[in-house]
Amino acid sequence: MMDQPIHESQRLRAKAASKKLEISYAVSKFFKVVFRAAFLIGLGYVMLYPILIIFSNAFKAKEDVYDPTVIWLPKHLSSQAFTLAFKTLDYWKTLASTCKILFPSLILQLTSTVLVGYGFARFKFAGKGIMFMILIFTIIVPMQTYMIPLYSQFQNWGMLDSPVSFWLMAIGGMGIRSGLYIFIMRQFFRQMPPEIEEAALIDGCGYFKTFWRVMLPNVVSAVVTITMFSIVWYWNDYYIASMFYKTDLPLSVHLTFLQANLNVVGKNFISGISDTDLWLLRESVLSCGCLLTIGPLLILYVFAQRFFTESIERTGIVG
Amino acid sequence: MSKKANNLKTPADALPVAKRFLTFERRKSIAGLCFVSPWILGVIIFFLVPMITAVRYTFSDIQMVNGKFTLEWNNFENYKWVFTQDPTFIPDELVPSLTEMAWQVPIVVLFSVFVAVLIKDKFFGRTLARAVFFLPVIVSSGVVINILKNGIMAGQTVGGELEGAAYMFSAPSFTTIFNDLGVPAQITNIVSSVVNEVFDLTWKCGVQILLLLAAVNNIPSSSYEVADMEGATGWEKFWKITFPMISSTLLVTIIYSIIDCFTDSENLVMKRMMELVNKGAYDQGTTIVMVYCICVLAIIGVVYAIIGRFVFYYND
Structure with missing residues (x-):
């Protein structure tokens, strides 16, 4: 009989305490969400700023260039700048040149880096230590150091001005940042538990089959990541292409000559355009040039992004 | 690696010569070399050779004659510079x-x-x-x-x-x-x-x-x-x-x-x-x-x- 009121008050107190806890949990969660949102929106603005500038400038008409009331959205739209950029870049031909470098190199590079990364991660062989040291050197020694000898080597073989030089380097595991990809693959393969591989070997799987059927599906996230990097870096490569190419320039190199070329040949593309107009349109033309250069990558990314995140999550569950 | 090879010696003696030569360890290391082989070739042709040439450049005086480099050994002149x-x-x-x-x-x-x-x-x-x-x-x-x-x-x-x-x-x-x-x-x-x-x-x-x-x-x-x-x-x-x-x-x-x-x-x-x-x-x-x-x-x-x-x- 005496217990009843005490028990009741205890129960109430406990209820109040749990409610308090719930509220404090909700408050901390609310602050977490707000903080994350604020941070990501701010950072997103910094990241998006150049893209926004490109889009804002690309279709601006020349009337708006010195209009102080125009900040982001142009009042008059025109496609003149786009036409000028498209024709000055000789877009289809330049794009084809870039693709001739990109796609074969990409496949060759992926093949070589994944195989070599696996070899380094899971096998012991004579001279492995020294080879690994050399691999690290290929990553950290900048290409600029040995570019001149490399150039004369390709000159002797008559391979300048052709994508074959890129393909050869890609299959040899010396493509753009191949060393880094090999290193990444090695790290990923090393993190895998060795038991699954041993099980496959004991069950009579050959080395290559083990690699193909057991190990590779488990590192899909890493492979997708390096595919994305590889596409981007081959697409954007400026340094090597500018050394090896004199004619039939790929996009990234051609873009650097856009402004100079515009002044020379720009007049031929739009009849009756004056020098002043060309000068006024200069920023818009450069923006269009940038848009044409990164546009295909952006489109590709919009589609590949989904696949990219999915594959990351899938392997997250497997691992 | 050498330790493991020694361990394998005793039981492997009973096997025929070919099998004794291709022990598990050896086969594994050959497979490893196969995986790494494209890189070995690539690194020699596109890294080591150009790199050694580049090191030679740093010890030389380079002149461009008809689009070809002529090298003249000048010890540590470049580094001194x-x-x-x-x-x-x-x-x-x-x-x-x-x-x-x-x-x-x-x-x-x-x-x-x-x-x-x-x-x-x-x-x-x-x-x-x-x-x-x-x-x-x-x-x-x-x-x-x-x-x-x-x-x-x-x-x-x-x-x-x-x-x-x-x-x-x-x-x-x-x-x-x-x-x-x-x-x-x-x-x-x-x-x-x-x-x-x-x-x-x-x-x-x-x-x-x-x-x-x-x-x-x-x-x-x-x-x-x-x-x-x-x-x-x-x-x-x-x-x-x-x-x-x-x-x-x-x-x-x-x-x-x-x-x-x-x-x-x-x-x-x-x-x-x-x-x-x-x-x-x-x-x-x-x-x-x-x-x-x-x-x-x-x-x-x-x-x-x-x-x-x-x-x-x-x-x-």
Whole structure:
């Protein structure tokens, strides 16, 4: 009989305490969400700023260039700048040149880096230590150091001005940042538990089959990541292409000559355009040039992004 | 390796000669060599041979005759020139670019870890956030960013100041406040340059964020579930689960950031090298890069030796 009121008050107190806890949990969660949102929106603005500038400038008409009331959205739209950029870049031909470098190199590079990364991660062989040291050197020694000898080597073989030089380097595991990809693959393969591989070997799987059927599906996230990097870096490569190419320039190199070329040949593309107009349109033309250069990558990314995140999550569950 | 070969000797004696020769270990090492073989060829042809030639360049006097190089051995003349005669290399290029690396790399790496952990959980708009963070990788690794900085954004700044052209944000008030507070000038400089280069720095993090995001996502969710059941706080979960599990990728990220800083075309030493090569001084240009390269190699060696101790591998 005496217990009843005490028990009741205890129960109430406990209820109040749990409610308090719930509220404090909700408050901390609310602050977490707000903080994350604020941070990501701010950072997103910094990241998006150049893209926004490109889009804002690309279709601006020349009337708006010195209009102080125009900040982001142009009042008059025109496609003149786009036409000028498209024709000055000789877009289809330049794009084809870039693709001739990109796609074969990409496949060759992926093949070589994944195989070599696996070899380094899971096998012991004579001279492995020294080879690994050399691999690290290929990553950290900048290409600029040995570019001149490399150039004369390709000159002797008559391979300048052709994508074959890129393909050869890609299959040899010396493509753009191949060393880094090999290193990444090695790290990923090393993190895998060795038991699954041993099980496959004991069950009579050959080395290559083990690699193909057991190990590779488990590192899909890493492979997708390096595919994305590889596409981007081959697409954007400026340094090597500018050394090896004199004619039939790929996009990234051609873009650097856009402004100079515009002044020379720009007049031929739009009849009756004056020098002043060309000068006024200069920023818009450069923006269009940038848009044409990164546009295909952006489109590709919009589609590949989904696949990219999915594959990351899938392997997250497997691992 | 030699120890294991010795162990195998006794039972293998009973086997026929061919099988005795191709022990499991040997077969495994041959398979390993097969996996690595494309790289071995590639590295000899496209790295070692050109690299040795480049080292020869640094010890030679190079003349261009009819589009071909003629080399003349001149001992350490080029190195002597770099260290004793060239007035600008050490104070104006080597030291500033190394200090820049020293403060940029930690900021970039810490920031990338922070962002990767922040966007790993499910939340509204995560796909969009991830898509946005890949943008720097697409844009900044090309010439596009240079055109943006020098051609387009330069025209956007109203005053047309030279500084404003390269930076999106500026921090003049910061510096005055810090100076009034009596903070040493070196620290003020570092802080203000960090603030000035927020744009550049965030744009340098794209690759690092992605690498770390992939690593963070590869951590089995069961370990977090266990930690939740045992009542671990978010802070404990980060240090006891996330941090050890991403430590190997973290090492890669740190080394990547150092190299990225170093091969950047805006890097002072690289600029000077291109200047010299354009003048036709191939030997001196190569020597400068070689000296810089050795410095960075030493730094990476130290970083690897120190951080490598703390890296956790799942299968060890």
